Every structure is written in C-alpha cells, then in structure tokens.
Amino acid sequence: MPELPEVETIKNTLLPKLVGRRIMGATVHLPRLIKRPAAQEFVSLLGGKEVLDLSRRGKYLLLHLSEGYCLVFHLRMTGRLLYLPAAAPVDKHTHLIIHLDNGEQLRFHDLRTFGTIYLVREGELDQIRGLACLGPEPLGPQFTPAYLKEVLAGRRTTIKGALLNQELLAGLGNIYVDESLFRAGIHPARQAASLTGEEVARLHRAICEVLKEGIRYRGTSVRDYVDGEGKAGGFQKRLAVYGRGGQPCVKCGATLEKVRLAGRGSVYCPCCQPLKCDTK
DNA sequence: AATTGTACCTGTCAGC
C-alpha cells in the first residue's frame, strides 16, 4: 500500500544514503519483476553507474543514475526498498540486491511480488506507460480546485473511483482516498460529477492536508509498509476511517460503515458523509 | 471512449 506519502518517505530516507554511491553489481532472485530490459542486460547496465539523485512521481520512485540512466521502482502493494549492510540476512522475499561501493546494499523486497522494476534512459521514461500517463502531483501547482472540478465533471464514476484513477491525480490510493473523503464530508459512492463547487473545494483542501500530514508522520504502516531504513510510519495512529469499519466515528460517534466500491473496501461515516440524491 | 471486472500474488485470519 505504499501511496504518495509512503513513497515520499522512502525517497527521503534513501536519498542521503544513496546519492554519490556507485553500483558495483546486482543480484536478481526473481527476474520477472524486472520489466525492462531483460534481467541479464539490466544487471550489466547497472554495473558501474553512480546514483546522482532520487525523485518521486506519483507512487513511482526514481533513481537517477550516471550516463543518463534511470532506475524506476513501483512498489505496488507490498514492495519495500531497504538500505542494509551486506551482512544482513536475506529472506525469501528479497528479489533484487544492488551492491554498493561502500559495502552496503539496496534491496527490493516484495511479499506479493506485484512490484515492478525498470531501467531506462532518462529520455525514455515515457515508455513506462503508467508513469507517462500520470495526472498532476496533488501537492504541485497544477492541482487546483478548478482542475479537480474540471476532471470530475462529465465523469460517470463514483468520487472514490475517480480519485483512485492515477491519470486524473497521481499518488492517491485506498487509504488516503478514504481519509480525504471523510475530512471533506463526502460519501465515497457519490457520483464524481455531482459534487458542488463547495464540495470540490473542501475535497481539494482535504486531499492536500491528508497527504501533507501523511508525509509529516512518515507514512502509514498498516501491515507491510516500512521506510528505506526499515522503520514503520506513524500515520496509522491518526487514521479516522481506513481500517476502522464497525468502529465509532471520531467526530460523531456513529458506527463507521464499510462497502465495496471500485473493487476496494471503503470505510465512511454515514452521518458525517451523507449520500445525497444523485441525478443519474 | 469510458468504465467495470479480473488476474496477478502470498500471508493472515475467521470459521468450521
């Protein structure tokens, strides 16, 4: 479940450890996670490259390497990127080990093996489709109430479905969508296009606030997430609705309800997030 | 064209 705040935290924890390091080699345990190029070429290309910088785009983590290469990770649900000493035990969920020139390692660990790894030239990043099709960064200048209003208008899906769509807005996942909708007082099953200007403004503010708080508390560790140093985040203690179905609402005490929307478990307060009549 | 459903995975937990 690494979403924007988790990937941002991983980037922040890895940045000081990786920048300036040279890659001495790589060991691949599960080649199918490497989407391009083929694992053998992936390993030979990585050798000798220096890590120049790290960045995040949506839920993607990018390692900018020397000679114009970029190593791209998507952690999907259970992926982890860990900076560890070479002597640390390697468990069965470690699928890629990158050997660094100081004897430390960067390991890709993924219980469910949904994660994806790419090594491409900086100029060819748009060949990674999911990355190329991302909508604006929610904490960037392009994400304004007007933008949100515009992309929700004319859409025939629920607000929950729309906010999970990475092409509309990059980086939100199930946790932060549910939390944002709760803060904005909007029912997740509302038709996206039915939101009023005032509701869109509230939702815009809620998304920005929830994401900033998520980053400030170093991400949400519900089950799998840890940062680049293996440390859990703290935002799970501040969740108002996610994972709290059947429990009392923190605002009004009503019992939180759980439904399935856009294929995801969705928790909301029936009192604070009323479902108004939508005109279909 | 846009939206919905399913596959991809493995571990955990409730229920029997």
Added chain:
DNA sequence: TGCTGACAGGTACAAT
C-alpha cells in the same frame, strides 16, 4: 489441529 475461503489492493488488460 488443520483446512478452506475471504480479504488485503495497485495496475494492466480484457470485457462490456
């Protein structure tokens, strides 16, 4: 005790 099935959910792709 040990089994079964539901569930966890991001994205690509198939189906509608």
